[in-house]
Amino acid sequence: MAKEIGIALIGTGFMGKAHALAWGAVQPVFGTDTKPRLEILCDQPAERATAMADQFGFARASDNWRAAIADPAVDAVSITTPNKLHAEMVIEAAQAGKHIWCEKPLAVNLDEAKAMAKAVEQAGVAAVIGYNYTQNPTFLHAVELLQSGVIGRPIHFRGIVDEDYQADPKTPWTWRSLQAEAGLGVLGDLTCHLISMALRLMGPITVIGADMQTVHRTRPLEDGSGTAKVENEDIASALLRFENGAQGVISSSRVAWGRKNRLSFEVHGEKGMICFDQERMNELQLYVAEGAKSTQGFRTILAGPEHPHYGRFNPAPGHTLGFQDQKTIEAAAFLDMIAGRKSSGVGINEALAIEKIIHAIAVTANDTASHVSPD
Numbered sequence: 341m342a343k344e345i346g347i348a349l350i351g352t353g354f355m356g357k358a359h360a361l362a363w364g365a366v367q368p369v370f371g372t373d374t375k376p377r378l379e380i381l382c383d384q385p386a387e388r389a390t391a392m393a394d395q396f397g398f399a400r401a402s403d404n405w406r407a408a409i410a411d412p413a414v415d416a417v418s419i420t421t422p423n424k425l426h427a428e429m430v431i432e433a434a435q436a437g438k439h440i441w442c443e444k445p446l447a448v449n450l451d452e453a454k455a456m457a458k459a460v461e462q463a464g465v466a467a468v469i470g471y472n473y474t475q476n477p478t479f480l481h482a483v484e485l486l487q488s489g490v491i492g493r494p495i496h497f498r499g500i501v502d503e504d505y506q507a508d509p510k511t512p513w514t515w516r517s518l519q520a521e522a523g524l525g526v527l528g529d530l531t532c533h534l535i536s537m538a539l540r541l542m543g544p545i546t547v548i549g550a551d552m553q554t555v556h557r558t559r560p561l562e563d564g565s566g567t568a569k570v571e572n573e574d575i576a577s578a579l580l581r582f583e584n585g586a587q588g589v590i591s592s593s594r595v596a597w598g599r600k601n602r603l604s605f606e607v608h609g610e611k612g613m614i615c616f617d618q619e620r621m622n623e624l625q626l627y628v629a630e631g632a633k634s635t636q637g638f639r640t641i642l643a644g645p646e647h648p649h650y651g652r653f654n655p656a657p658g659h660t661l662g663f664q665d666q667k668t669i670e671a672a673a674f675l676d677m678i679a680g681r682k683s684s685g686v687g688i689n690e691a692l693a694i695e696k697i698i699h700a701i702a703v704t705a706n707d708t709a710s711h712v713s714p715d
């Protein structure tokens with residue numbers, strides 16, 4: 341008989357629904373020895389919380405996140421609110437002894453992110469941060485391939501993360517454009533995912549050069565009353581050096597027309613190459629320089645039950661998993677961490693390392709801008 345764990349979920353937007361679905365799926369898919377009990381759904385206003393508790397199958401609704409965290413029936417908290425709320429919610433949950441599954445990025449600035457990591461460490465609770473792309477079976481297999489030496493010593497990492505959700509200058513202004521509410525722009529929203537993958541593939545990173553730009557400096561207000569300033573970057577690029585000696589270059593944009601989730605990388609090795617693109621999340625491209633040159637070429641590896649976690653969902657290769665399945669794998673990783681088992685989830689210190697890199701890119705870019713100014 342699986343042991344029950346009481347869950348509070350805060351937020352019911354894009355990620356709120358993703359966490360709710362994952363909580364519903366994790367036990368049936370993984371047969372975990374812990375069974376989530378959907379205890380409290382928290383959102384504002386109260387009517388929304390009540391309606392979404394009913395839709396998601398939570399026993400109770402609340403518009404008070406502090407009360408939801410403190411509730412004695414709650415053992416673990418899913419935090420899916422906008423970035424500016426992550427720090428106080430995570431710190432309060434840690435101090436209350438509750439386990440934490442929080443969305444990325446950690447916070448709106450590095451000081452808050454460090455305080456969150458400290459609170460989690462001091463409380464000794466489990467914390468997984470929502471870097472779900474690291475949980476994709478295809479990505480986990482890419483890490484295995486690299487570690488097995490199939491492409492030899494990695495010598496070059498090239499990463500791109502592009503979306504077009506801010507490409508249209510007529511897209512209305514939101515909290516994502518405000519430093520106090522979002523923190524960084526594309527770096528905090530998208531680049532952090534690419535860094536989460538680069539770290540797992542290649543190891544520790546030093547930022548050695550960077551540039552960033554706000555392309556659309558104002559956006560129209562939703563109510564048509566005027567425009568508001570965009571305070572953070574739309575595009576950012578950086579030159580990296582990995583501790584293993586490899587060189588890296590990354591580029592990211594939230595204004596890249598046509599790109600929907602082009603979270604992609606190439607790892608060049610001394611004996612071959614591995615390529616991945618999240619828009620084709622069930623495929624890995626592998627080139628190994630062996631055998632007759634006339635037969636060499638990239639081959640496509642389709643995700644299947646031989647790859648980590650895939651077989652939990654279905655037994656048939658090439659039948660494909662989706663974005664939501666990554667969230668279910670992340671929920672299972674969270675339960676593993678709570679139980680003190682080896683976990684594939686991105687923990688608080690790994691998330692802090694990601695945060696340090698995106699902020700180092702921003703600082704380096706500002707520094708570079710002051711050097712290359714035409715006047």
Ligand SMILES: NC(=O)c1ccc[n+]([C@@H]2O[C@H](COP(=O)([O-])OP(=O)(O)OC[C@H]3O[C@@H](n4cnc5c(N)ncnc54)[C@H](O)[C@@H]3O)[C@@H](O)[C@H]2O)c1
Pocket residue numbers: 350351352353354355356382383384403405420421422423425443444445470471472529
């Ligand atoms: N891991 C990923 O792939 C991924 C994808 C998208 C967003 N995110 C992250 O998830 C977080 C949320 O993004 P989203 O797109 O789901 O946003 P959203 O706007 O769709 O949802 C935010 C939710 O938080 C609720 N909320 C706001 N203030 C609240 C409060 N004081 N108390 C209770 N509820 C409150 C809102 O009502 C809403 O339901 C962000 O940090 C974002 O960076 C992660």
